[in-house]
Amino acid sequence: MxxxxxxxxxxxxxxxxxxxxxxxxxxxxxxxxxxxxxxxxxxxxxxxxxxxxxxxxxxxxxxxxxxxxxxxxxxxxxxxxxxxxxxxxxxxxxxxxxxxxxxxxxxxxxxxxxxxxxxxxxxxxxxxxxxxxxxxxxxxxxxxxxxxxxxxxxxxxxxxxxxxxxxxxxxxxxxxxxxxxxxxxxxxxxxxxxxxxxxxxxxxxxxxxxxxxxxxxxxxxxxxxxxxxxxxxxxxxxxxxxxxxxxxxxxxxxxxxxxxxxxxxxxxxDGAKMAKRVGNVANVVELREQGISGTAYRHFVFNAHYRKQLNLGEDSLEQSRAAVRRIGTFAKRLAEATGGTEALVAAASKAEHAFIDALFDDLNAPEALAALFTFITEANRELDTGGTDVAALDRARAAFRMIDGVLDLVPEQEADAELATWVEERIEARKAARERRDFGAADAVRAELVARGISIEDSAQGTRWKRL
RNA sequence: GGCGCCGUAGCCAAGUGGUAAGGCAGGAGACUGCAAAUCUCUCACCGUCGGUUCGAUUCCGACCGGCGCCUCCA
Missing domain, CATH: 3.40.50.620 (HUPs)
Incomplete structure (x- = not known):
């Protein structure tokens, strides 16, 4: 240490x-x-x-x-x-x-x-x-x-x-x-x-x-x-x-x-101190109303060093929302993976060190975030090769757990059971359509899902979905 | 007037005396029925002018620009 x-x-x-x-x-x-x-x-x-x-x-x-x-x-x-x-x-x-x-x-x-x-x-x-x-x-x-x-x-x-x-x-x-x-x-x-x-x-x-x-x-x-x-x-x-x-x-x-x-x-x-008397305040309630997650705001804050002024601009939160989405996608992928590679272990170890070095140096969160994203890119690359080393995968999971234990940036999963049931049902319908190569019907289902704010992605393990 | 901070790519933002992390957005390609996700490649001469130095975005000075504190405001 x-x-x-x-x-x-x-x-x-x-x-x-x-x-x-x-x-x-x-x-x-x-x-x-x-x-x-x-x-x-x-x-x-x-x-x-x-x-x-x-x-x-x-x-x-x-x-x-x-x-x-x-x-x-x-x-x-x-x-x-x-x-x-x-x-x-x-x-x-x-x-x-x-x-x-x-x-x-x-x-x-x-x-x-x-x-x-x-x-x-x-x-x-x-x-x-x-x-x-x-x-x-x-x-x-x-x-x-x-x-x-x-x-x-x-x-x-x-x-x-x-x-x-x-x-x-x-x-x-x-x-x-x-x-x-x-x-x-x-x-x-x-x-x-x-x-x-x-x-x-x-x-x-x-x-x-x-x-x-x-x-x-x-x-x-x-x-x-x-x-x-x-x-x-x-x-x-x-x-x-x-x-x-x-x-x-x-x-x-x-x-x-x-x-x-x-x-x-x-x-x-927008360039001025956020203060009641300036009249430019925004609250957490507004964040919720706009569907901006707590994790997105965390990312926005941690993306700048704490001793530097940070400006909340027009699309700051949108950018953070997208960044956090990437982290969430990775978290899910890591959880569902079945094996890793030797290079994955190296990436995990490198990430841990870079992460700790950054935070221990006067809480350099932006650099710690960079370590996380570098790890995500490298780990994704390894996961793409389809390794089978279970111990290596565990090693990567441990590194990610340590990092996210501090940053806490994995967006919440949808807990709405009713919505989930409906989505699963639509995905089954789409699957059936695809199997009979009726792509028009398949796309219609996807459009229906998107309209409800659900995005889907097909993978070897089946179709995944998440809220946009 | 006093004290302090900042000026890095379209946007957000690290960092180092020897030619610049990461994210978002964008471009090209791979994969895909199409997408999405993912991967590969690509995208900056670091506010201006001087000085120190073999060499400065990184040190010093000036200037320009922005912000904060000196008001029980995080």
């Missing part, structure tokens, strides 16, 4: 990575704010994290992944207030939808999905620690802020020390209560709207609610320890979210928070 390497935002370099205890990678990934459906851009990040966890397992480690669900924040409260309901009524259905969408994209279950609202005591405790360390202060209204001036390392992740914040723009809209315009809220004093929507809790500083950054620090430390291996998220979270997490966590514990930070780049749509 080659050494596993990963780009670390903290050092801005690709460097060797391994879990501190040598066995289990403890990783924290920022999850969705559940006030509306997560869009495909959000899922690009979650898919990158899925690839990450599967690759870590391939490297022989265990994975303990925690993904938080932000179920209390300004937008949720605003929405609940507008609907005259509580925040949980807003967040529950979207939490359910998130998991549905996630499964559609075959994103593996994390080991835990803690909710912010279920960890208020932990957050309050963290704030108390920060106050005790004198790095946090209470403002007149009862809100608690973190004083970045009192944390010397502030800015290490985003390289803020090298920045000049644009004067004017930001300062103007900051509350007067802060000592420094860049101080961030750990705890926000409750407003009427918070109380009305069930977004306020008791604390030593009166009623209030946690700041956004606080939840991640509190939950990460609760489930993964004060120091853990990996923290990942979208690139936009580097500043201020992750910077603030580091500040509040390390100021409290005096220890390194996350040993390595990884950030995925954005998904663009």
């Amino acid at each position: 080659p050494e596993f390497r990963l780009y670390n935002t903290l050092t801005r370099r690709v460097e060797p990575f391994a879990p501190a205890d040598g066995h289990t990678v403890r990783m924290y990934t920022c999850g969705p704010t559940v006030y509306n459906p997560a869009h495909l851009g959000n899922f690009r990040t979650f898919l990158f994290e899925d690839l990450m966890r599967r690759t870590l397992k391939l490297a022989g480690w265990g994975v303990e992944q925690i993904m938080n669900l932000t179920d209390v924040d300004d937008k949720i409260i605003r929405k609940a207030a507008a609907l005259g309901t509580t925040i949980s009524h807003v967040t529950e259905p979207f939490t359910e939808l998130f998991h549905q969408d996630r499964r559609y994209l075959r994103i593996e279950d994390a080991e835990g999905y803690p909710k912010a609202t279920a960890h208020i005591p932990e957050m309050v405790a963290l704030v108390e620690r920060l106050i005790a360390k004198n790095v946090a202060y209470e403002a007149e209204d009862g809100s608690i802020y973190f004083a970045i001036d009192r944390f010397p390392n502030y800015g290490q992740l985003s390289q803020l020390d090298k920045r000049e914040l644009r004067t004017g723009a930001r300062v103007a809209q900051d509350e007067y209560a802060k000592e420094n315009a860049q101080d961030f809220a750990l705890w926000k004093a409750a407003k009427d709207e918070d109380e009305a929507t069930g977004a306020a809790w008791d604390s030593p500083w009166g009623r209030g609610r946690p700041g956004w950054h606080l939840e991640c620090s509190a939950m990460a430390m609760k489930y993964l320890g004060e120091t853990f291996d990996l923290h990942a998220g979208g690139i936009d979270l580097i500043f201020p979210h992750h910077e603030d997490e580091i500040a509040q966590s390390e100021a409290a514990t005096g220890k390194t928070f996350a040993r390595c930070w990884c950030h995925g780049e954005f998904l663009l749509t």
